[in-house]
Ligand SMILES: Nc1ncnc2c1ncn2[C@@H]1O[C@H](COP(=O)(O)OP(=O)(O)O)[C@@H](O)[C@H]1O
């Protein structure tokens with residue numbers, strides 16, 4: 001059963017102030033995440049998709065509470081309520097310096113494994129570092145655990161003394177996964193972990209991640225800009241547009257019965273391998289994605305929406321249930337176009 005809630009995100013907003021002028025006043029606000037609500041259960045994979053700039057990475061960083069570290073002025077509101085070993089923790093409210101005891105439970109892996117691995121550290125040091133920080137293991141025990149982790153991710157113990165540049169992209173991502181796994185996390189935020197890899201390698205890394213999920217009862221928030229990557233691995237898929245969720249559904253619900261006009265356009269852009277479906281309609285959206293510094297009023301998608309009405313400029317649409325828990329942020333979703 002996959003119904004024990006691990007984390008509930010409620011009305012999360014992440015706004016970055018933009019400074020300008022000689023007095024460095026706030027001249028604008030980037031509404032990177034603008035009121036999103038969803039939850040992740042234990043052992044569940046949630047796919048998070050949407051075009052570049054819609055706020056996916058910001059959601060991931062908020063969920064491991066590292067945004068203030070990089071941008072001290074960021075405004076974060078809402079809740080990110082974790083249930084960790086019987087302890088409740090709202091990551092929106094916990095200051096960075098009090099995060100240490102939770103860091104081991106929620107880990108992140110990144111799109112570019114090379115940039116996220118210290119080039120001057122050996123693999124053994126990279127994977128051993130979180131063990132040194134978060135556990136009381138002796139150096140011999142750490143060494144043993146590193147070797148065990150390397151085997152878990154399909155690398156050889158002999159490779160422990162090598163440096164990141166001696167590995168291929170796929171192997172580097174395996175090192176990143178081993179490092180994330182080291183502290184026995186409950187949730188791993190996976191920020192486009194295979195986008196930079198060759199297609200053949202992508203499948204290997206994803207299969208590895210699925211095996212590890214089974215073995216270690218992991219939950220994943222799997223971020224991708226491409227729906228086809230998350231379709232087969234996600235229990236649920238969340239579609240974002242300009243800082244808001246436009247649709248949440250099961251993987252097959254989103255893929256085969258998309259409701260929101262934006263999701264329909266995204267699905268129509270996925271290449272169709274089955275020749276029988278070759279003539280499916282491709283939906284081309286008009287215009288470019290606006291900036292989150294100057295979001296359209298009401299429904300942010302309305303400026304590109306094929307079924308937009310004047311009313312859409314007035315109120316931000318709520319997520320409504322389109323049946324079986326499939327949520328869509330558009331009351332006109334049944335309209336053909
Ligand atoms: N530290 C920051 N300061 C200011 N703006 C930011 C910061 N981080 C992200 N943004 C802006 O927030 C928006 C969402 O970015 P991001 O979460 O990286 O989107 P995605 O991962 O979907 O491509 C973008 O407009 C980006 O420029």
Ligand SMILES: [Mg+2]
Nearest residue numbers: 053056057058
């Ligand atoms: Mg990103």
